[in-house]
Amino acid sequence: MIHARGLRKSFGDFEAVKGIDVTVRRGEAFGFLGPNGAGKSSTMRMIAAVSPISGGELRILDMDPANDGPAVRARLGVCPQEDTLDTELTVRDNLFVYGRYFGLPRKEVRARVDELLEFVQLTEKADAMVDDLSGGMKRRLTIARSLINGPDLLLLDEPTTGLDPQARHVVWDRLFRLKQQGVTLVLTTHYMDEAEQLCDRLVVMDKGVIVAEGSPLELIRTHSTREVAELRFGVSREGDTHEALAEKVADLGERVEVLPDRLLVYGHDGEEIIAKVHERGLEPAVTLVRRSTLEDVFLRLTGRTLVD
Numbered sequence: 650m651i652h653a654r655g656l657r658k659s660f661g662d663f664e665a666v667k668g669i670d671v672t673v674r675r676g677e678a679f680g681f682l683g684p685n686g687a688g689k690s691s692t693m694r695m696i697a698a699v700s701p702i703s704g705g706e707l708r709i710l711d712m713d714p715a716n717d718g719p720a721v722r723a724r725l726g727v728c729p730q731e732d733t734l735d736t737e738l739t740v741r742d743n744l745f746v747y748g749r750y751f752g753l754p755r756k757e758v759r760a761r762v763d764e765l766l767e768f769v770q771l772t773e774k775a776d777a778m779v780d781d782l783s784g785g786m787k788r789r790l791t792i793a794r795s796l797i798n799g800p801d802l803l804l805l806d807e808p809t810t811g812l813d814p815q816a817r818h819v820v821w822d823r824l825f826r827l828k829q830q831g832v833t834l835v836l837t838t839h840y841m842d843e844a845e846q847l848c849d850r851l852v853v854m855d856k857g858v859i860v861a862e863g864s865p866l867e868l869i870r871t872h873s874t875r876e877v878a879e880l881r882f883g884v885s886r887e888g889d890t891h892e893a894l895a896e897k898v899a900d901l902g903e904r905v906e907v908l909p910d911r912l913l914v915y916g917h918d919g920e921e922i923i924a925k926v927h928e929r930g931l932e933p934a935v936t937l938v939r940r941s942t943l944e945d946v947f948l949r950l951t952g953r954t955l956v957d
């Protein structure tokens with residue numbers, strides 16, 4: 650579905666995407682995970698055939714977006730990061746008008762609109778104006794709009810950014826269903842939980858390059874340990890900076906990370922690590938054992954958290 654080799658994007662002297670290789674296969678959910686400014690949106694815009702590539706090679710649906718832009722775009726569904734719904738139209742008309750842009754016959758669009766409203770659970774809002782919808786509903790409407798042409802490939806740029814937890818789960822549920830229906834999904838996100846929930850395979854991007862690639866599980870297995878013991882210390886005694894505390898527990902795990910508010914000790918058995926911390930007379934105010942996540946992978950590979 651997507652084949653990119655050495656793909657680059659520059660804005661003047663600034664190189665936002667520095668030669669990345671990406672392959673997306675039919676039917677998979679593929680993610681670009683990375684913090685703000687990693688180059689995810691720039692990549693997505695090239696894939697959507699709306700931004701010319703600055704270098705390398707890119708084929709979308711076995712076509713060249715530079716020469717076959719309209720043909721590529723006709724087979725894509727695009728859910729952009731910003732809300733681009735038409736506020737002067739009703740929910741139903743937003744879909745109807747968009748469907749007509751693709752040259753679909755009226756009758757066919759009408760049936761498709763009803764089907765999509767049902768799918769994104771907005772049938773009851775069909776005649777409401779867009780401004781009267783919640784953020785989550787608007788996002789679902791944008792997803793419905795991106796599906797109007799029955800796309801082979803659906804591109805979603807940060808599909809749940811700005812939504813509250815419940816609204817995010819509803820969007821995830823819909824995307825999950827699309828995946829089950831065999832739609833190829835390509836999404837960008839800076840939420841590691843979103844990447845873990847939805848993506849079969851993903852690349853971790855930072856500063857325009859790909860720093861890791863694989864399934865969420867493979868990435869975690871390759872770049873992190875099974876468990877993580879989180880230690881939060883209260884007001885520390887003189888000399889007990891986080892760095893000093895980190896040294897005192899360094900041998901308890903395979904690796905220790907120092908964050909502004911806590912220490913992360915990576916190892917096989919988090920409970921055992923915490924027991925040993927106590928044995929040494931160190932008394933963290935709060936402890937937590939959890940499994941490793943993609944956030945830990947990112948931290949390992951870049952020395953920063955995704956939120957940073």
Ligand SMILES: Nc1ncnc2c1ncn2[C@@H]1O[C@H](COP(=O)(O)OP(=O)(O)OP(=O)(O)O)[C@@H](O)[C@H]1O
Nearest residue numbers: 660663665683684685686687688689690691692839
């Ligand atoms: N049109 C543009 N002109 C100049 N610089 C740009 C342009 N678009 C993006 N950039 C720069 O390219 C870099 C990558 O931006 P991009 O939007 O691709 O990142 P991102 O990973 O999608 O981040 P975000 O989550 O903030 O969208 C940033 O430093 C950004 O400032």
